[in-house]
Amino acid sequence: MTLSKIAAFKEVVVQCHDAPDPDTIACGFALWRFLTDNGAKVRLIYSGAKITKPNVVLMVKLLEIPLEHIVALPRPKLLITVDCQYGAGNVTRFACDRFAVFDHHRQEIPVSDDHVIFPQLGSCSTLIWDLLRKEGFDFAANPKIATALVYGLVTDTIDGAEMRHPLDRDLLEFDGADAALIRKLRNSALTIEDLKIVANALAASRLIGTIGLLQADACDPNLLGFAGDIAKQVECFDCCVAYAPHNAGVKLSIRSSVREVMASELVAFITEGAGSGGGSMEKAGGYISLKAMEGVAPDEFVTAKIKEYQSRYNFIYSDNHNIDFASMPRYRKLPIPIGFAPTNDIFSNGTPICVRTLEGDVDVVVSSEIYLMIGVEGEIYPIRRFRFEEDYDVLSDPYVVTAEYAPAIINKHSGEKKTVIASARACVPKAEKIIRAAPLGRDAKVFTRWDTEKYLSGKIGDYVAASRDDFGNVYIVKREIFHKTYESI
Numbered sequence: 056m057t058l059s060k061i062a063a064f065k066e067v068v069v070q071c072h073d074a075p076d077p078d079t080i081a082c083g084f085a086l087w088r089f090l091t092d093n094g095a096k097v098r099l100i101y102s103g104a105k106i107t108k109p110n111v112v113l114m115v116k117l118l119e120i121p122l123e124h125i126v127a128l129p130r131p132k133l134l135i136t137v138d139c140q141y142g143a144g145n146v147t148r149f150a151c152d153r154f155a156v157f158d159h160h161r162q163e164i165p166v167s168d169d170h171v172i173f174p175q176l177g178s179c180s181t182l183i184w185d186l187l188r189k190e191g192f193d194f195a196a197n198p199k200i201a202t203a204l205v206y207g208l209v210t211d212t213i214d215g216a217e218m219r220h221p222l223d224r225d226l227l228e229f230d231g232a233d234a235a236l237i238r239k240l241r242n243s244a245l246t247i248e249d250l251k252i253v254a255n256a257l258a259a260s261r262l263i264g265t266i267g268l269l270q271a272d273a274c275d276p277n278l279l280g281f282a283g284d285i286a287k288q289v290e291c292f293d294c295c296v297a298y299a300p301h302n303a304g305v306k307l308s309i310r311s312s313v314r315e316v317m318a319s320e321l322v323a324f325i326t327e328g329a330g331s332g333g334g335s336m337e338k339a340g341g342y343i344s345l346k347a348m349e350g351v352a353p354d355e356f357v358t359a360k361i362k363e364y365q366s367r368y369n370f371i372y373s374d375n376h377n378i379d380f381a382s383m384p385r386y387r388k389l390p391i392p393i394g395f396a397p398t399n400d401i402f403s404n405g406t407p408i409c410v411r412t413l414e415g416d417v418d419v420v421v422s423s424e425i426y427l428m429i430g431v432e433g434e435i436y437p438i439r440r441f442r443f444e445e446d447y448d449v450l451s452d453p454y455v456v457t458a459e460y461a462p463a464i465i466n467k468h469s470g471e472k473k474t475v476i477a478s479a480r481a482c483v484p485k486a487e488k489i490i491r492a493a494p495l496g497r498d499a500k501v502f503t504r505w506d507t508e509k510y511l512s513g514k515i516g517d518y519v520a521a522s523r524d525d526f527g528n529v530y531i532v533k534r535e536i537f538h539k540t541y542e543s544i
C-alpha cells in the first residue's frame with residue numbers, strides 16, 4: 056500500500072496503539088498531514104487509557120497534534136494502524152472494511168500488500184519519514200512533522216543508542232527538526248508526583264528469594280518499567296517485579312537481568328488464568344484483575360506466585376549437571392523417516408536465526424555445519440552436521456509432511472520468517488541411535504549447548520535425555536513425542 060493509494064480512499068482513520076508513545080503519535084500525525092494535504096478526510100485516534108505521560112501530553116500540545124481519544128468508532132472504509140499491527144494485543148480492534156499497517160515490529164499478521172512492516176528499523180517514524188520523502192513531502196513547510204518524527208525515533212531508540220539501520224541515522228541527522236523542542240520533551244518524562252511514586256516504590260523494595268518486588272501507588276504503567284529499570288540493577292535482584300493498582304486490577308512490569316528467568320515466562324506464570332501478559336526475555340508487562348484474585352490481596356497474590364515460580368524448577372546445565380544418566384533406562388530411536396534441512400539452504404551463512412522449538416526458542420547462526428531436524432509432530436531442533444551424519448541416513452524418497460504444524464525459522468536481523476519444510480529432505484535414524492532418558496519429576500529449565508542465553512522448559516512427565524555416549528548433551532523431549540519416537544531396550 057502506497058501513501059498516494061491511501062489518500063485516494065478519501066476517508067481514512069489512522070490509529071495509534073493503546074499506550075501511545077511518541078513514535079506511534081508521530082507516525083499518525085505525519086500520515087494525517089500528508090493525507091489531509093492530498094484531499095482525504097482523516098481522523099487520528101487512539102483507544103485504551105487516556106495519555107498521562109507528561110512528555111506525550113506536551114508533545115501533543117506543543118506540536119498541535121489532532122489526536123482524539125475514542126472508545127467507539129463508526130466502521131471506516133480504511134483503517135491504518137501505525138507502530139502496531141491490526142488485531143495485535145496492544146491495539147483496540149475496531150471493525151473496518153479494510154485495514155493497512157505501517158510498523159517496525161516483528162510481523163504478527165499474514166503478509167499482505169496492505170502491510171508495510173520493516174522490523175529492521177529502530178522506529179516506525181523512520182519508515183514513515185522515508186515513505187514521505189519518496190512522495191516528495193515538503194518537510195521545510197512542515198517543521199512540526201519533522202520534529203515529531205525525529206522525536207519518535209529518539210524515544211524508540213533510547214536517545215539514538217539503539218538505532219539499527221542506516222536510515223535511522225539519516226533521520227536523526229535530518230535538520231528540519233526543532234532541536235530545542237526535542238530537548239524539552241526529552242526532559243519532561245516525569246512529573247514531581249511520578250518521582251515520588253517511583254522513590255516510594257524503590258524505598259520499600261523487598262527481596263523474595265532472588266526476585267525484587269516493588270509496590271507502587273496507582274500510576275502510568277510506564278513508571279513501573281522505569282522503576283524496574285533502576286531496581287534490576289541492584290546486585291542481589293536477579294529479576295524485579297513492580298506492580299501498581301490499575302483500573303479493576305493490578306498492572307505488572309518485570310525486568311530480568313539473568314538468563315535463568317525470562318521476563319516473558321515469569322509474567323505468563325504470574326498472570327496465568329488471572330489476566331494476561333507478554334514481552335521479551337528481559338522486559339515484560341501484564342495485568343491481573345482483582346476478580347481473578349478471588350479476594351486475595353494483590354500483594355499476597357503476587358508474592359505467593361513469585362515464591363511458587365522460584366520453587367518450581369530444576370535448573371539443568373548441559374556439560375555441568377549431576378543427573379545420573381548412567382542409571383537411566385536406555386531407549387532406541389525408532390526408524391521413522393523424519394525431515395532435515397541444512398540451515399544454509401534456508402538463509403545465507405552467518406545469519407542469526409531463531410528456531411522456534413516446542414520447548415522454547417533457540418538462537419543459532421546459520422552455517423553449513425548446522426542442520427535442522429523436523430520431528431514427527433513438526434517440532435524442529437538444531438543438530439551439528441557431523442552428529443547428523445553419524446546418526447542418520449539420508450533417504451532418496453521425498454520428505455512427506457506428517458505434522459499439521461509448519462515449523463518456521465526467523466531471521467533475527469530482518470524479522471523474515473521462512474518455512475523449514477520447503478527445504479526439507481527425508482532421513483532415517485541409523486540402526487542404533489540410543490539414548491538414556493527418564494521422565495522429569497519436576498518442571499525443569501534446560502540450558503542446552505545450543506544457546507548460551509535462553510533455555511528450554513520441560514514439564515513434569517516430559518523426558519530429560521542425553522545420548523548414550525555424551526551425557527553432557529542434555530535435552531528435553533515432550534512426553535507425546537517421546538512415546539512416538541523411542542522404544543525401550
Ligand SMILES: [Mn+2]
Nearest residue numbers: 078138179211
Ligand atoms: Mn515504535
